Amino acid sequence: GPDSASRVLTLKYLYPLETDGENQHHKKWLEQISAEIDKRILEFQPLRFKDVLGNTPPTGLHYFPSSFVSSDNEPAMPYFLNHLHCYDQISVMQRKLMDACDSVRELKESKLSAKLKRQLFFAQDINRFLPAEHAGFSSISDRLWTYGKLIDIERELYELRDAEGGVIQLSDFLRNGYKSVILSNRALKIYIDHKNGAQVYALDYRERSYNACAAYNPMVWPTPNVIVPRESRLGFRDKIFTKPFTLDDYRKGAAADCSNFTDSPFEYIFKNSPTGVKALLNCNGGFADGGHDHPLTMDKVFGLEKDGAALVYSYRLGNTSLTDYSLILGIELPLALPGCAHGNTRIVSGKNKFSITGKEPIIINDTAEWEIEDGGAGVQMEFVTQKKINIWLFSPEAPAAGADNPRSNGITLFMSCPIEIEKNSAVTFTGRITFKKIKARGEAHDSL
Numbered sequence: 001g002p003d004s005a006s007r008v009l010t011l012k013y014l015y016p017l018e019t020d021g022e023n024q025h026h027k028k029w030l031e032q033i034s035a036e037i038d039k040r041i042l043e044f045q046p047l048r049f050k051d052v053l054g055n056t057p058p059t060g061l062h063y064f065p066s067s068f069v070s071s072d073n074e075p076a077m078p079y080f081l082n083h084l085h086c087y088d089q090i091s092v093m094q095r096k097l098m099d100a101c102d103s104v105r106e107l108k109e110s111k112l113s114a115k116l117k118r119q120l121f122f123a124q125d126i127n128r129f130l131p132a133e134h135a136g137f138s139s140i141s142d143r144l145w146t147y148g149k150l151i152d153i154e155r156e157l158y159e160l161r162d163a164e165g166g167v168i169q170l171s172d173f174l175r176n177g178y179k180s181v182i183l184s185n186r187a188l189k190i191y192i193d194h195k196n197g198a199q200v201y202a203l204d205y206r207e208r209s210y211n212a213c214a215a216y217n218p219m220v221w222p223t224p225n226v227i228v229p230r231e232s233r234l235g236f237r238d239k240i241f242t243k244p245f246t247l248d249d250y251r252k253g254a255a256a257d258c259s260n261f262t263d264s265p266f267e268y269i270f271k272n273s274p275t276g277v278k279a280l281l282n283c284n285g286g287f288a289d290g291g292h293d294h295p296l297t298m299d300k301v302f303g304l305e306k307d308g309a310a311l312v313y314s315y316r317l318g319n320t321s322l323t324d325y326s327l328i329l330g331i332e333l334p335l336a337l338p339g340c341a342h343g344n345t346r347i348v349s350g351k352n353k354f355s356i357t358g359k360e361p362i363i364i365n366d367t368a369e370w371e372i373e374d375g376g377a378g379v380q381m382e383f384v385t386q387k388k389i390n391i392w393l394f395s396p397e398a399p400a401a402g403a404d405n406p407r408s409n410g411i412t413l414f415m416s417c418p419i420e421i422e423k424n425s426a427v428t429f430t431g432r433i434t435f436k437k438i439k440a441r442g443e444a445h446d447s448l
Contacts, residue, residue, distance in 0.1 A: 069389075085224035088217040089230050090129065090137050090190075093146055093202055095174050095226075097124055101155045116153050123149035129194075140215060140338050140409065144377070147202075148209035151189075155206045158184060166277035166304050168270045174201075176226045181268055183302060187309035188435065190302060193227060193234070198266040198281040199298050200235035201227060205309065206434040210377045211332050215334035215410025218397070229263035233334040233396075236313065237262055238298065241328040241416075242289045247361055247392050250414070257330075259287040261298055278303040287327070295320045297426075309315055309435040317419060318426040325421040329429060333413045339376030340411060344441050347372050347393060353415075358395035358411060365390045372413075378440030385431040389417040 084090050101120060109114040121175050127135060128142045137143050161167060163286045169182040173191065181192040193200040203212045215233040226233070238261050245255035266281040297318035304311065319325050337356065339345040345356040349370035354362045356372070364370065366388045372381045392414040 025379045029197070032071065063072035084130075085226060086221045087131055088219070088228075089139070089143060089222075090131075091174065091226040091266060093129065093137055093150075096147070096150045096202070098175070099173060100150050100157075102151070103157050109155075112156070116129045116156065119149060119153050124155070125444050138218065140216065140336060143216065144211065144308060144336060144338055147211040147214055148202070151204045151206055151211065154189065154204070155186075155209075158186065158206075165272065165274040165306055168277050168279070170270075175228050177233070181270075181273070181281075183277050183279055183304050185277070185304045186307040188304055188311060190304070190311060191280070192279060193229075194266045194268050194281055196227060196229035196234075197262040197264060198268075198283070199229070199240065199262070200302075201232070203311070205379060207309065207435075208379050210379050212219060212335055212379075212381070213333075214336035216336075218409055233412075234298070235333050237332040237334065238300075239279055239330040240287045240296070241330060242326075244286070244328070246280055247363060247394065250392075251396075252395065256360050258289060259296065260285045264298065274306070276303055276305040278311070294323070295324070296325070300420045311433045312430070313432075314428060314430040316426055316428045317421060319421040319423060324423055325419075327419050327421065329417050329419050331415045333415070333422045334410045335372070335381075335413055337372070337376070337411050339374040339441070342374030342376060345373065345411075349391075351365050354393075356393060356411060360396035361392060363390070363392055367391060368384050373438060375438070375441035378438055380445040382434040382436065383431065384434075385415070385417075386429060403406065 078177055097120075100116075100123075104113060104116045104120060107116070123146060125146070128137060128146050130136045131138045132293035135142055137146070158167070163185075166183060166185040169184070170179045171182065172178065173180040173182065174193070178195050181194050183190050183192075187206055189202070189204040189206065190200055193199050193201055200213055202214075205208070205212060213233075213235040217233050219230060219231065220230065221228055238259075240261070240281050241255060241257035243255075249255040261283060264285050266283045268279055268281045271278040271280065279302050280299065281301070282297065284295070284297050286293050286295045288294070297316075297320065299314075299316040299318070301314040301316075302311065303313075313327065315331075317327075317329065337345045340356055340358050343355060343357065347354050347356055347362060347364070347370060349364050349367045352364055356362065367390075368385045368388045370383050370391065373382070374380075392412075394412055395409075395415075396412055397409060415431075417429060419429070421427050
């Protein structure tokens, strides 16, 4: 390196604590080398080893949580450095952090760049990027706190664009080799994984710094994948059923999805105008019934209207066969509702009002309008659908015995609608989710 660069000479010497009194050569060698260093005191500045470590900035994360270290009788994990990605949600959190970091690095305005770097410093709190029993990304409060800080940064970066109507991005956001479809305006931002069923892995309501799709699956995957299509709790997971079923059937797995849309790739095109942005996705798939495969096409549309806090979604199911279909369309939308554990979440549909706690499922039939209010997040979500449907709200995990406030990994909203599709024809189903701010209640998790 250059002459001005710091250079450190390290001496390693094993000094026995006990000697037999006969072999003193080790002590003599140490005395000689010490005397030689003392003569060159102006050339070599002696430092204790702990001083060298204290004055040198760390080059990376070196702390290994004890829960990650295998015991002697356990096989070593060949992918240890990627072990975190065997957990749900951590991959999206990390990618969101890296994407924000890259965007801030490209800023030319030094004042704003310095401000956002300080925010990134707090957002990358390592304790929230590790799993733990009562903290870390497996905790809904820590997870939403991290998302909130990153959403705040993205919102400030968006204001620099001065975009009219919204922005469409196609980027390798997940950094797994294929691009994600991202739509955004001043109020909302939606991330779509078009390679895996056109499912939504993040839906940000910017005015409340809230990611509605931050529900968590406590299962640990056998391999470190970024997203597991049929297991990760993603939004707008679409299912096709050929027979009626109950909530118990669905929760026990007795009512299985008979289509292949969930993990199939969707083609996509975009529409951008001053009135809003849209992503149109389509897939030629099918479903199995009675041991036979039947063709079925699915078109999905996600749209944001100008700068409004409303997400419009639409489905078009096409029957290309010469047989009429009688099916049930199911749409699964896991929601991160932090107020559930503290009695601050409820659903309202007409005269029906229920408190959402996760302990007992909620069933509302034949409705086309309902609202979910979460005081913990300070958010109200208004749902409107084209036709009357049945909705279920339930916790995917059974609450622990004796738990007054069960830990919430998310509440699943399941919408089901019977559809009849004649041969060589198609049917549509549309809906809208509007986000509004309400008074936030409960504890504010804003500490490191």
